[in-house]
Amino acid sequence: MAYCAFAIFMTIGALQSGAGPVASRASTLPRVAIVLPPKVASQRVQIRYLLIGPFGGYGGFVREEENVHSYEIETSVKGKPASQIKIVVYAPGCRFQLFKFPMYKETDLKVKFACLPLPSVTLSGQIPPDEMVQNRRAELVISYTAYWMCDLFGLMDCLITEFDVTSVVPNANGEFQVELPDFAVDPTPSSFKGGATLRLGLRDPDSWNSIVDQFEPVEPELQSEMHDLRILSSYPRGLRFAVSDRKSDLNSPM
Numbered sequence: 201m202a203y204c205a206f207a208i209f210m211t212i213g214a215l216q217s218g219a220g221p222v223a224s225r226a227s228t229l230p231r232v233a234i235v236l237p238p239k240v241a242s243q244r245v246q247i248r249y250l251l252i253g254p255f256g257g258y259g260g261f262v263r264e265e266e267n268v269h270s271y272e273i274e275t276s277v278k279g280k281p282a283s284q285i286k287i288v289v290y291a292p293g294c295r296f297q298l299f300k301f302p303m304y305k306e307t308d309l310k311v312k313f314a315c316l317p318l319p320s321v322t323l324s325g326q327i328p329p330d331e332m333v334q335n336r337r338a339e340l341v342i343s344y345t346a347y348w349m350c351d352l353f354g355l356m357d358c359l360i361t362e363f364d365v366t367s368v369v370p371n372a373n374g375e376f377q378v379e380l381p382d383f384a385v386d387p388t389p390s391s392f393k394g395g396a397t398l399r400l401g402l403r404d405p406d407s408w409n410s411i412v413d414q415f416e417p418v419e420p421e422l423q424s425e426m427h428d429l430r431i432l433s434s435y436p437r438g439l440r441f442a443v444s445d446r447k448s449d450l451n452s453p454m
Contacts, residue, residue: 230308237315240291246363248349281305290344294317295388325441418439419439
């Protein structure tokens with residue numbers, strides 16, 4: 201997962217992993233099954249959701265598994281069934297897909313995730329070389345920060361969600377090049393307020409502990425308000441990044 205633990209929006213209840221591979225169950229409470237396309241690796245599919253019901257709002261996420269064909273989401277909290285569910289599904293290289301529907305008692309639902317491909321964009325750049333001298337095997341992790349999900353979930357005060365995009369090991373000079381999905385042409389986020397950014401950080405490849413929480417572009421015109429990289433359909437070659445002195449806290453309400 202991302203170098204910085206992602207958070208899910210919620211108003212009542214704690215963040216939980218309330219979903220997993222489809223399995224036999226005794227419960228009669230309704231569930232939602234998300235069926236995956238055969239060519240998409242299940243362990244790369246990232247799912248976030250919000251349940252709405254008599255308990256208020258309750259956010260959760262799917263814990264990724266290898267070699268599964270679908271995931272189930274429990275649609276109840278402490279035995280109380282949800283009246284509505286909102287789901288965001290993402291896999292690298294695919295558009296974000298949204299599901300929103302009411303829930304009915306003892307009625308299971310099955311939906312299909314269709315991977316609609318996005319074109320790619322090349323990002324090449326350099327982080328400070330001294331970071332790689334000290335951490336030769338460190339991974340540069342690129343994550344998508346979805347501020348727009350606050351508006352999607354209809355929450356005024358929310359936590360921020362990140363999605364893993366890709367990772368790469370820079371060379372000894374801190375140079376790297378990756379192919380990213382062109383998020384600028386994904387129509388889904390543009391339907392909501394808040395926007396999104398790309399966050400770059402450095403982590404230990406074994407423990408996944410953060411080494412550098414956030415790099416920011418040296419060029420001011422490429423910086424977002426949060427000092428991350430703006431989402432564009434093309435980038436100049438050889439972008440330079442510096443260690444941000446801004447303390448990142450994705451767990452703070454926006």
